[in-house]
Amino acid sequence: MLILECPYCGVKAEETELSPGYEAHLKRFGPGSSPEEFEAYMFARKNPKGVHFERWRHTYGCGKWFLAARCTATLEVFGTYPAQVSEPPADIIAKIQARRPDWKGYK
């Protein structure tokens, strides 16, 4: 039963107030993209055992989507941040590196 802090309204929301949305920072591929690009966009998921970036919506609160950095093996949460970015913010990256020195990085 996770708790994630909504970066918009500051509520430490419990999982039942949220809706999960799987992997974050996916790049959309529309018409004109190659079959491989489109397949990767739709299906190929990092699904890591370890540090993961994912989408959550504060459904029962402010209704906003936000992103979370979380370890899928321990459920440790490194931070949450607004969804309007194309990659994780530097402070989150730094925090993960401090907690997980052998982490291979976001890319």
Next chain:
Amino acid sequence: MKRYSVFAIAREAVRYHLGWERAWASPEPKASYDAIIVGAGGHGLATAYYLGKNFGITNVAVIEKGWLGGGNTGRNTTIIRSNYLQDPSAAIYEKARALYETLSQELNYNIMFSPRGLLMLAQSHHEVRGYLRTVHANALQGVQTEWISPQRVKELVPIINIDGPRYPVLGALYQARGGTARHDAVAWGYARACSGMGMHIIQNCEVKGVRSENGQVTGVETTKGFIGCKKLGIVVAGHSGQLAEMAGFRLPIEAVALQALVSEPIKPCMDVVVMANTVHGYMSQSDKGEMVIGGGTDGFNNYTQRGSFHHIEETLRALVETFPIISRLKMLRQWGGIVDMTGDRSPIISKTPLGNCFINCGWGTGGFKAIPGSGWAMAELMAKGEPGPLAAEFNMWRFKEGQFIDESVAAGVAH
């Protein structure tokens, strides 16, 4: 390998059972094998078994990180059915169900297959139409199912509340030869049979890397050193993503938690398996008397084998509403497993971008019922290098051009 029988038991009883031999050997790995299966769960062991039985390939090792049968094989709710909608699904699940019918005799190990009947309740008109579609599909697929009335549901399951104020039962999809089996016994029975053919089951041996040359697999790096192989089968369910990464490719898979629970044992009160999809819950009664209960998956990636409790609550609410008598029973134990969900919720039995490396994964929430069929199809794929008809549609490239085998359609999307 000594045969199991009532006479063997009587013979051993006289000497206080001191003469039983090991069910399977625990050898040290050889330098190389004709084939290595990673993952000694039901699917991996069944693959090895049918490699030997159907293709005479017995120079095989099954490598397991933990203890055999310790993953989802030992964590599921043991339901066996084949009332699927899409042709490829119905084919492989029915193959599995048919193999289950005689598996105890074949393995000389009682897996307690219990074709006690399984029904899926229809609790909305939309669901009625969905199941009528399945019945018609099954009729053409050679899967015996029927549509039954609410009254017949009540006869089969006296403890059900068919007149629930909220979702009255409008009928059910009934598979009389669906049922359950003893999950551990399936793994143990296959393991004993594999060992009996001279295959090596190597437990407590974790694969750390996949080695290849010129695009062809050559073996695996393990905690017990390098082990060479001509062919490699990856059959590791929730950890498929990690193994695929070692082998250099990515899968359309997400690992999520699925939970189940049992009640304390009570005297027999329910003879069939009941699934109620509108309210998200299913229940059967084990041979020990426990009510075995399952529900939906979590919605986020999770490798902890622990799910979120609110799903258990949702499932129990649904089942108390459907079976009011269970309210005063007690939950004895709850647990979770990691299931591997694909983009269309159907499995992958496929060649991979790495030569002679094959993968069997993506069974999601439905793996146990498929074990014999999955092993059968995977063995054929590994032995021949090309899929047979059972596996043909389940290739990992089907997503690219949208050739789905979508089983969620029976549940529909909107009204």
Next chain:
Amino acid sequence: MSDPVSALNGASFQGFATIREIGPLGMITLRAKGLKSLDKAIKAVTGTRVPAPRRIEIKGDHACGWMSPDEYLLILPYAEVGEAMGKLAKALAGEHHLAVDVSDARAVFRIEGDKADQVLRKLMPVDFDRLEPGELRRSRAAQVAAAIWQQDQGFTLVCFRSVASYVMGLLTHSAQPGSEL
């Protein structure tokens, strides 16, 4: 035309706390962010300041609640909604915003009495000990969305109209005499 009828037509229950369905209440959803005229527009309708995040500004029978970074809930007497919509349109003319009348889309309950909080503690995953004065908390009550705030020795709860009888059922169940926490 008939008088407007609230979802439960003023149903009530007396348990260890008092539950009353009130309304109809005028409510306007205002979606806007960082507009120059926002202060003025809200002031014109509710007479209050623009609330800080997660706060509700109350002035008599008018109030303005913060719903999300770009959404406010304006509360006012039902009869004033039409006029208020006009004021908003005028004040925010030419600026990107959305104002909609949602008075009829909601049901509103009052939970009153010394132990009113206990009724809600049974239903909402909210830390009521840490709820601050003037805080508007959006969460869920059992299986539906609900927003609550403290007001006049009790709580006001807002939910969707279609689930009003469910919420009344929840509140009634939770306020049963003898089931105090």
Next chain:
Amino acid sequence: MSTRLARGGRLIDRTAPVEFTFNGKRFRGFRGDTLAAGLLANDQMLVGRSFKYHRPRGIVASGPEEPNALVNLGTGARLEPNQRTTTTELFDGLECSSQNHWPSLEFDVGVVNNYAARFLPAGFYYKTFIHPRPFWKHVFEPIIRRSAGLGKAPTQPDADRYEQAYAFCDVLVVGAGVAGMKVAKAAADKGQRVILLEQAPVLGGRAPVDQTEVDGQPVEAWLSAMEADLLARDNVTLRTRTCGFGVYDHGYVLADERVADHTPGDGRPKHRLWRIRAGKIVSATGAIERPLSFAGNDIPGVMLASAVRDYVVNYAVSPGDRTVIVTNNDSAYQTALALKAAGLDVPAILDAREVADGALPQAARAAGIRVLTGKAIAKVKGGKRVTGVAVCAQAGEGTVQEEIACEAVAMSGGWSPVVHLWSHCGGKLLWDETISAFVPDPKRPPLNHDGSAMVECVGAAAGDLDLSGKPAAIPPVWVMPQGAPVQLRNKMWLDYQNDVKVSDVQLASREGYVSVEHTKRYTTLGMATDQGKLSNINGLAVLAESLGEEIPQVGTTTFRPPYTPVTIGALAGEARGEIFQPLRRTPMHEAHEKAGAYFEPVGLWRRPYCFPRAGETHEQAVHREVLNTRQNLGLLDASTLGKIIVKGPDAGKFLDMLYTGVMSTLPVGKCRYGLMCNEQGFLIDDGVVARIDEDTWLCHTTSGGADRIHAWMEDWLQCEWWDWQVYTANVTEQYAQVAVVGPNARKLLQVLGGMDVSKEALPFMHWADGSLAGFPVRVYRISFSGELSYEIAVPASHGAAFWEACMEAGKALGAMPYGTEALHIMRAEKGFIMIGDETDGTVIPQDLGLDWAISKKKADYLGKRGQERTYLASPDRWKLVGFETLDGSVIPDGAYIVADGVNANGQRNTQGRVTSTYYSPTLKRGIAMGLLKHGPQRMGEVVEFNTVAGGTVKARVRDTVFYDRDGEKQNV
């Protein structure tokens, strides 16, 4: 015999006698008794039968670890099977019965299994019942299944109610013994918000029985002072009868409060489930005493030593006049002293250790008790109760040296810290050789959301078994005597309930089930209702010994919640009956109920399926509704349709991405039908879009789709196109919507009056604001039936009144309400698709001949790229056409269109399927739509649909519009 002592009993109130029955026998006890204490006080030593061998079973323990003394508690709608007598508080009128026997507890036929026990070792069923195959299904399995289970299955719905509550704290302390209370006080002193839970009705844990002093004060005085101190604090919440049973991720703890178990029927909730979010969890859950494994250790009268002194001290219950103590540690000597102090006889203390010279052994000797060191029990004598013990040397193989007559045996094999809560989320354990037990490894705790340690263990739960100030070493004694031959090991029970013996674990190891999980599953060790609280450590020690490994190498099985079984009703909470799930009601719901509507669930909504009149079947009602609507006037409650406002400078651009068609060009005042697809290209929703003003659109969705589509829009606006200036609002519930349908539709609106709804003023696919009968309305001239039709939105608070006004004014025009089924039939007659019928998540608009609603010009829309994939763009896809059967019959719902031959898996080939099939009351014949390979190119061809009976139904392929092809009815 066991009996009530004349004096003592710190928990019972002798002035408050209560009566209860066991198997119909009337017994007396006192308030404060547990049911187990009450049974023992009435010499009810035999309380149940074991699972497999139906062996006689007595009370072993005094707490939640009890494996044997489970009863069916209560009757009828309050029957509760498998209730532990040791944690059940006695109340006046309690009725219970023993379990798992036939015909009676004293004489149980099932005990034949006991005599055949040698033929039924662990896992015997895997090795037999294999041949002949039909015998398994028809003979063996039914026998196994009939003998399953312990308690009775209830037959009635639960009479009680349950509730749940949330709580938050900085520190949650589970267990209000001395250690727990101290931690709670210390945290409270620091200003932290503390919750302290205790599963028992009273505080103090084992201290009042096992200790005389705490911190230099008499124990009772210390406890009452501490309790008063804690109760006086604002920042401490104390809850008794509340078991913290599970630790979940991120500091989430579930606790079960037994509010009214001891006062059934008083109107309070039976249980209350607490969902607690704690910053830190302290497990002060104590330790559980372990049994010793000696032959006959399952005979009624053999009890844990700690339980014996609990019964004597707390309840003034004597387990028998003579109690032999058998132990490997000092704590059991307290039992001897307690018995002695109560005036009871302790013929001997058999201590497996060679030396026993601690303070307690010395006190025992000083009290005149015979202490025999290096001794063991070779065998317990007795059947349904203990009659004596045979003594042997612990070091030997069981040669009997002496027999001692006794009625009870109090055993102690050491103590196991209760590490369940520590372990639920992955806290790791260490083997502590001093006390021969697993203890929490503070270096490897379970982690919280911030990576900090989530759980801490204190007191006995942390392995601190030191009750007297000195380290309490407990040497391991796993089998008694040490060299016991198989004949004795075959009689040493590890798991009392499931009948798992030392010999069974050894058999499992011999057969290669060497992982502790294999052993557990093969033997069923620890899988009983006590989940191995008494048996696990002893079992894995035996396993380790037979493998020649150390215990830590063998490891433990996984600890899973709940710590003790939890009533399912409490987990379901308030959600039953009326509030099982939210039931969404439209403003007209009550009117429909009064009109006798038969409802169907549509998502969480409830919509009228039809409005049957007296004597009508549902089918007749539906047909009447269709015909009346086609001929006169039908009224449909369409309030559930989703309504979403989309506004802003970029709203048009946004909707052009969302819909397959173009919405940006829709003129103000007009309506346009639109389709939405997901990124795969599959159709997910449809509806009519109205342009309200220059930068505002109103999007209608399906009834089930409103919330989903609104979330879908917000997802794209927030996560992909966050720089676009668009706001959305879901106004579904703001409006009640009434569809006024049929040739008399316009007349009705004219009767209501207030606005011009003529063909000229309000043409087809236009909308207008105005008023009707004084109601403020927005009227959409759209049709889903093919008739002249208006959909009228009014504010929800006027919905019921407006519906009433329409019905009233419509009387003269033949108005009747109609339901969803009539709606379905009429749209099928017109060939309109229905999301969920024609679509199933795998269908694209092109499959349905909806290419006209897909813009060819747009560079992009959601789903466009997905639809370009070869499998979706294939000309061989099944496409929508109409069907009419040759004989006029109705094609069965769900039927497939067969093709020649079979596929590689032997399945009959198919070439299509029906998606909508109805009897058309308008056309008086069956009509259908469906998907057919190359369908549109096969007009006039006859195809065959399968039936479940094995036959086929022949039907001719045609277009999908069965009624009013030219739209003359709707365009008037």
